[in-house]
Amino acid sequence: MDKKYVAEPYRIKMVEPLFETTKEERIKLLKSAGYNPFALRSHDVYVDLLTDSGTGAMSQQQWSMMMLGDEAYAGSSSFYRLEKVVKEITGYQYFIPAHQGRGAEKVLLPQLVTKENMYYISNTHFDTTRAHVELAGARALDCVIDECFDLDKYHDFKGNMDLVKLEHLINEKGKENIAGIIMTVTNNSAGGQPVSMENIRKTSEICQKYQLKLIIDGARFSENSYFIKTREKGYQNKTIKEIALEMFGYADVFLMSAKKDALVNMGGIIAIKNDRELFLKAQTMVVPYEGFPSYGGLSGRDMEALAVGLKEGMEEDYLKHRLDQVRYLGEKLKAAGVPIQYPVGGHAVFVECKSFCPHIPFYQFPALAVTNELYLEAGVRAVEIGSLLLGRDPDTKENLESKMEFMRLTIPRRVYTYNHLDVVALGVINVYEKRKELKGYTFLEEAPILRHFTSTFKPVE
Numbered sequence: 001m002d003k004k005y006v007a008e009p010y011r012i013k014m015v016e017p018l019f020e021t022t023k024e025e026r027i028k029l030l031k032s033a034g035y036n037p038f039a040l041r042s043h044d045v046y047v048d049l050l051t052d053s054g055t056g057a058m059s060q061q062q063w064s065m066m067m068l069g070d071e072a073y074a075g076s077s078s079f080y081r082l083e084k085v086v087k088e089i090t091g092y093q094y095f096i097p098a099h100q101g102r103g104a105e106k107v108l109l110p111q112l113v114t115k116e117n118m119y120y121i122s123n124t125h126f127d128t129t130r131a132h133v134e135l136a137g138a139r140a141l142d143c144v145i146d147e148c149f150d151l152d153k154y155h156d157f158k159g160n161m162d163l164v165k166l167e168h169l170i171n172e173k174g175k176e177n178i179a180g181i182i183m184t185v186t187n188n189s190a191g192g193q194p195v196s197m198e199n200i201r202k203t204s205e206i207c208q209k210y211q212l213k214l215i216i217d218g219a220r221f222s223e224n225s226y227f228i229k230t231r232e233k234g235y236q237n238k239t240i241k242e243i244a245l246e247m248f249g250y251a252d253v254f255l256m257s258a259k260k261d262a263l264v265n266m267g268g269i270i271a272i273k274n275d276r277e278l279f280l281k282a283q284t285m286v287v288p289y290e291g292f293p294s295y296g297g298l299s300g301r302d303m304e305a306l307a308v309g310l311k312e313g314m315e316e317d318y319l320k321h322r323l324d325q326v327r328y329l330g331e332k333l334k335a336a337g338v339p340i341q342y343p344v345g346g347h348a349v350f351v352e353c354k355s356f357c358p359h360i361p362f363y364q365f366p367a368l369a370v371t372n373e374l375y376l377e378a379g380v381r382a383v384e385i386g387s388l389l390l391g392r393d394p395d396t397k398e399n400l401e402s403k404m405e406f407m408r409l410t411i412p413r414r415v416y417t418y419n420h421l422d423v424v425a426l427g428v429i430n431v432y433e434k435r436k437e438l439k440g441y442t443f444l445e446e447a448p449i450l451r452h453f454t455s456t457f458k459p460v461e
């Protein structure tokens, strides 16, 4: 269709009301939330861009299939329907459901940590992945290309693994001390930036050379596949399904938080290419942690919705619209001079808060300051992705300084319209106008693990 006649590729059948608050109310609400946006009630948020995780809208097909959920404890037909879809998409032999991404991580990642002082190396570990690597007694090393940190520089695939650094790290630590290589697609913590097929293939070759397992942390494998289709030479005429299949072909294990590209509110996937021993180990551990292997923490109806959502998430008109929405918000901000990571990634616009608020040091969390001000300004909830999220050094317990201090404006799937995005853009631009007045935060109470979720703060005077 002619570009100027294109809008959301869906119409709205069921509505969920939003509530407005006044600035006076928001000042009180944020204070009683301990200045942590995670502690706000969603009722008090106008446009909620905290996360794209589990916040998407399901389709009529998904809702109707939920009525067919088979709630048998063992051998549910819903499990078999989902298993068939997962095997078809990945080409892998083994599938275990999990209740969400971190459930899959908890079951699988410790299986490859066979001794002390081991490492996982990733383009960038997502925060729960890092937590499970450390809980398994291993260390998490990140190895993304340097271009990723050059925010204004255009690069088609800023999420790529730095292949030279990767081989160097394997040799430096000793290949017998590497538990596995984790390729996060898209690279969430590095700005939702895509990874090219060439980079995945070359990472896979390095893994084969050193006999290491390659794990795809593929919460956004469909969005990554769409970027490959539109940006990488040779993929323009391939379907998303073909691209995804090729990508999975290079790896040994697929872990997925289905709450992202699989368009469900809850769910996770463990798929293993052909390592039966690893599958049996994971299957043993899923029972005490998640549930019997034919449901893994999911009800039958959840598995039905997931089986449909996995496929809908790969539909091209949907993916085009989704990435257009994210780019629309990014371009509006960039045009107003707000520093953002460019080009924008797949699921979010990352506002760069180091240059937004250079007067706030990393240990006073500049991106939290901007995020809180945005809530006060416009009732929009975003999230800090920076030094607060990064946490402390496991050895020295010092605050680590993140290379980037981001406020992430994460767009839920099929939920908001362009008008909502206009509200968000206006709010961010107005905060940008008064950036010099913003103040940092220090801890009131700091949580020991994944501290950004539950810690409380006070503004620095």
Ligand SMILES: *Cc1c(COP(=O)(O)O)cnc(C)c1O
Pocket: 053, 100, 101, 102, 103, 126, 128, 129, 184, 185, 188, 217, 218, 219, 256, 257, 258, 259, 260, 267, 268
């Ligand atoms: C969300 C996410 C996870 C964790 O999944 P949950 O469903 O939130 O437990 C892991 N890796 C990546 C890349 C993610 O985006």
